[in-house]
Structure formats: structure tokens, C-alpha cells
Amino acid sequence: MNASLAIATIVIKELYRRKDFYVLFILTAVLTISLGSINFFNDDRIVRFLKEACLLLIWLASLAIALTTTARQIPMERESRTIFPLLAKPVSRWDLILGKFIGCWLACGLALFVFYLFFAVISGSKEHAWPVVQYFQAAWFHWIFLAVVIAMALLGSVIFAAPSSNSTICFVVVLGILFVARHLNQIAMQEPEPLSSIVYALYYLLPHLEFFDVRDLIIHNAGLIPWGPWLLASVYGGVYSAFFLAACWVAFRRKPLN
Amino acid sequence: MRPILKIENLRVEYRSREAHQPLKVAVHDLDLSVMPGEVFGFLGPNGAGKTSTMNVLLGFVQPTAGGVYLFDADARDPLARQRIGYLPELTYYYKFLSVEELLRFYAKIFRIPKGETEKRIDWVLKVVELEHARTRLIKTYSKGMQQRAGLAQALINNPDLLILDEPTSGLDPIGRMKVREIIRRLKHEGKTVFFSSHELGEVETVCDRVAIMNEGRKTVEGSVTDLVAEHKMDLEHIFLKIIGYTPEAPV
Numbered sequence: 001m002n003a004s005l006a007i008a009t010i011v012i013k014e015l016y017r018r019k020d021f022y023v024l025f026i027l028t029a030v031l032t033i034s035l036g037s038i039n040f041f042n043d044d045r046i047v048r049f050l051k052e053a054c055l056l057l058i059w060l061a062s063l064a065i066a067l068t069t070t071a072r073q074i075p076m077e078r079e080s081r082t083i084f085p086l087l088a089k090p091v092s093r094w095d096l097i098l099g100k101f102i103g104c105w106l107a108c109g110l111a112l113f114v115f116y117l118f119f120a121v122i123s124g125s126k127e128h129a130w131p132v133v134q135y136f137q138a139a140w141f142h143w144i145f146l147a148v149v150i151a152m153a154l155l156g157s158v159i160f161a162a163p164s165s166n167s168t169i170c171f172v173v174v175l176g177i178l179f180v181a182r183h184l185n186q187i188a189m190q191e192p193e194p195l196s197s198i199v200y201a202l203y204y205l206l207p208h209l210e211f212f213d214v215r216d217l218i219i220h221n222a223g224l225i226p227w228g229p230w231l232l233a234s235v236y237g238g239v240y241s242a243f244f245l246a247a248c249w250v251a252f253r254r255k256p257l258n
Numbered sequence: 259m260r261p262i263l264k265i266e267n268l269r270v271e272y273r274s275r276e277a278h279q280p281l282k283v284a285v286h287d288l289d290l291s292v293m294p295g296e297v298f299g300f301l302g303p304n305g306a307g308k309t310s311t312m313n314v315l316l317g318f319v320q321p322t323a324g325g326v327y328l329f330d331a332d333a334r335d336p337l338a339r340q341r342i343g344y345l346p347e348l349t350y351y352y353k354f355l356s357v358e359e360l361l362r363f364y365a366k367i368f369r370i371p372k373g374e375t376e377k378r379i380d381w382v383l384k385v386v387e388l389e390h391a392r393t394r395l396i397k398t399y400s401k402g403m404q405q406r407a408g409l410a411q412a413l414i415n416n417p418d419l420l421i422l423d424e425p426t427s428g429l430d431p432i433g434r435m436k437v438r439e440i441i442r443r444l445k446h447e448g449k450t451v452f453f454s455s456h457e458l459g460e461v462e463t464v465c466d467r468v469a470i471m472n473e474g475r476k477t478v479e480g481s482v483t484d485l486v487a488e489h490k491m492d493l494e495h496i497f498l499k500i501i502g503y504t505p506e507a508p509v
Binding site: 088 | 272309310313316318319320337345346348350351352353354355359363364366367368369412415421
């Protein structure tokens with residue numbers, strides 16, 4: 001665990017010393033501030049629409065940061081050959097994977113916190129309402145969603161050599177799950193056997209990332225999610241993250257590095 | 259006295275990238291022991307199996323057969339690497355860090371207490387003569403300085419065994435001399451050094467024992483003085499004779 005935490009600090013340090021990260025960060029912040037500041041004719045629908053656009057932007061920016069950061073972690077270590085002096089120390093491959101995961105997740109969490117803070121301040125100052133717990137629940141689910149995505153991208157990074165192909169594949173898979181996974185059971189009902197069983201299996205096996213998209217809480221000022229289901233969904237995300245990390249370790253543990 | 263590093267019947271095979279090609283055997287049944295306090299030279303031409311052996315030694319590649327032991331522990335166990343220091347052939351370090359940050363990072367991995375870490379960083383930077391550049395980013399270093407930063411990270415845990423892969427490769431004469439001086443200094447401190455090199459003159463002056471590899475097999479192993487006395491020629495000529503190289507007659 002000690003080695004993993006040391007690796008995580010290096011991941012965070014690297015991310016915050018890169019210029020491209022700040023470009024995306026500033027761009028999203030500027031767009032959030034601009035969109036959040038607009039209020040045409042005090043029309044609630046327009047305000048809601050703008051909030052939706054801001055949150056979508058935050059989701060896309062965080063997804064881009066998470067995928068591009070994670071996808072290059074292990075390939076870059078191998079390509080720049082920094083993996084050799086690192087693994088020549090008392091560091092197991094599991095330590096490396098866990099360290100990369102923790103580093104990326106914490107770095108994304110920090111970025112997410114700043115994004116939500118920007119948004120909450122802008123939106124709150126306009127509406128004179130501060131639904132802090134709703135914001136917390138939405139941001140927390142967003143962070144859990146990123147944990148699953150980061151673990152998935154780490155698995156992809158030990159399978160695909162090029163970070164760009166891994167990022168693209170993960171991006172398509174995540175969007176596919178977000179938009180299609182919830183409808184798979186209905187599709188399965190309309191299909192003949194054995195296709196129906198296959199689609200059902202997919203429906204139950206795929207991580208339902210749409211559970212974590214609770215932007216409506218903020219957009220429509222909906223009530224809080226009961227804490228029981230909230231905890232259950234968090235555990236659900238944790239289990240899928242652990243599954244992808246374990247799969248990543250299985251694929252990487254005996255991979256020759258030469 | 260028990261060997262610090264022991265290789266038993268090591269065999270390393272690689273699958274060919276092209277289909278239907280036979281397996282490539284990089285190392286054939288290698289046996290080797292390095293005793294505490296020795297400076298051991300691991301020699302051979304390119305493709306002789308030196309790097310493959312080192313890769314198994316450090317857990318980068320799984321052996322096809324046989325075993326490798328560091329301090330009596332299986333080399334595949336990460337804990338076996340707690341008391342070793344490794345310097346790769348070329349320096350590969352996080353370019354966005356300064357050498358001080360890099361050393362702090364590795365010290366954390368070795369679980370060196372914070373107070374002790376700062377003392378060790380001061381000491382290793384003094385040994386490799388990088389005190390003046392400790393806060394500069396590694397990417398701004400010259401090649402010689404990067405190699406010395408590599409040596410610093412290999413020494414941060416005060417290792418009992420140092421594994422150096424071509425430590426003077428690509429360095430200018432002063433850089434080479436400095437690295438040789440450091441190896442000698444470590445030998446005087448009782449450290450064990452296992453290193454591969456193409457610089458046979460350097461090996462002759464620094465090493466107690468050598469092993470010469472050729473086509474994946476160990477062809478010679480012994481003390482440098484014994485080999486030179488036995489063959490009545492210097493190490494470079496012994497090496498050339500073993501690998502079967504005959505220099506052409508001058509025109």
C-alpha cells in the first residue's frame with residue numbers, strides 16, 4: 001500500500017505539472033462561468049437548460065481528463081522505460097496498478113471538486129439557493145462513475161499498446177453503456193433465443209453507469225436520494241472498479257517487460 | 259558464506275513474433291553465484307543473453323525454467339528487491355521531477371523514515387556529485403548527470419547488492435572515470451556489485467570475478483587474475499577468443 005500511495009503522488013504531480021490539463025480545466029471553467037451567468041428574462045426553463053448544458057460540459061470534461069490521463073499511465077511508463085527502475089524496487093505489479101488507479105482517481109476527484117464548486121457558486125449566487133447535500137450526492141456519484149471508468153481504462157491500457165486507441169475505445173464503450181445499457185432488457189424481450197439470453201446476460205453483466213448520472217437532482221432541484229440506495233450504488237460502483245482492477249492485474253502480472 | 263545472488267539452471271525462451279517460427283532460447287541452463295563483497299562482471303557480445311538474465315533477476319521477465327535467488331529469496335518476490343539497487347543501461351526517470359523529488363519518491367517506496375530520507379539524499383547526492391543541481395528538473399541534465407542521478411537512485415536504500423547494466427555506456431571519459439570511482443568506493447564499503455559492460459579494460463580494473471556469455475551460454479567464469487594468468491593474455495583478448503572473433507590481418 002505504501003508503494004501504491006507513493007506512485008499515486010507521482011501520478012498527481014505529473015498531471016498537475018502538465019499544460020494540457022490546465023487548458024481543458026480553464027476552458028471548462030470559463031464556459032461554466034459564462035453559461036451560469038446568463039439569465040434570460042428570469043425564465044426558469046432557460047435557467048434549467050443552461051444548468052443542464054453546464055453539467056453536461058463538466059461530465060464530458062471530467063470524462064476526457066479521466067480517460068486521457070489513465071490510458072497513457074502504463075503505456076507511457078513502458079515507453080519512457082521508467083517502469084524498469086520502478087519495478088526493480090520492492091514494488092509488485094499490483095502495487096503499480098493500484099497506485100496508478102488511486103493517483104488518477106484522486107486527481108480527477110480534485111478536478112471534479114473544483115468544477116462543481118465553480119458551478120455551485122455561479123448557480124447559487126443566481127438562484128439564491130444552496131442545495132449542498134444534492135450537490136454532494138451528485139458529485140459523489142460522478143466520482144464513483146469516474147472510478148469505474150478509470151479502472152476500465154487501466155485494463156485497456158495493458159491490452160492496447162497505444163493510449164489513443166485505448167482512450168477512443170473506452171470513450172465509445174462508456175457512452176454506449178450510458179445510452180444503451182438501460183434499454184438492453186427491452187431489446188432482449190423482442191429477440192429470439194439464444195440472442196435474447198445473450199442480451200440479457202449483457203444487461204446484467206455490464207456496469208450500469210447511468211445509475212451514477214444524477215444531474216437531474218441539481219437541474220430540477222429534485223429531492224435527495226435516500227441514503228440506503230445511495231450507499232448501495234456506491235458499493236455497486238466499487239465492486240465494478242475492483243473487478244476491472246483485478247482483470248488488469250491478471251493481464252499484467254506476468255507480461256514480459258523487455 | 260552463502261551467495262547473495264544465485265542463478266540455477268536458468269532458461270529463458272522467447273516466442274517469435276512471426277507465426278510458425280521456433281522459440282528463441284535467450285539463456286541456456288545458466289548457473290551462477292555471486293558472493294558478498296564481490297564485484298562481478300557479466301560480459302558478452304550483444305545478444306549473448308546478459309540483458310535477458312538481468313531481466314529475470316529483476317522480475318521483468320518470467321524464467322522458462324530454473325530459479326533466480328536474491329538473498330535466498332525468489333527474485334520474483336518484490337520483497338527480494340528490498341536490499342538491491344539497480345541502474346539501467348540508459349537513464350529513464352520522471353523528467354518532470356527534480357533529482358531530490360525522485361529520490362524522495364524512491365525513499366518512500368523503500369519505507370525509509372522521513373528524517374533518515376533527507377540524510378540519505380544529502381549523502382547520495384554528495385557521492386554522485388549532484389548537490390549543486392538537486393532542485394533542477396532531470397530533463398535539464400546532461401547525459402553524464404542523468405547517469406549519476408541514476409546511480410543516486412540506485413544507492414538511496416543503501417543496498418547490499420548493486421545491479422548495474424552498462425553503467426558507463428555513452429559517457430565521456432570523465433563520466434566513466436567518476437562511475438568507476440564510485441564502484442570502487444562501494445567495493446571498499448563492502449557492497450556487492452553485479453554489472454554488465456562492454457568496456458573490458460574497465461572490467462579488468464574493477465572486477466574480482468567475471469563470467470562471459472556467448473549465444474545464451476556461460477562459456478567462462480573465474481577470477482580476473484586467474485583467467486589472465488591461465489590464458490596469458492588480457493581480458494579483451496580472452497573475450498575475443500571465447501566469442502570466436504579473429505581479427506583480419508592488416509592490409
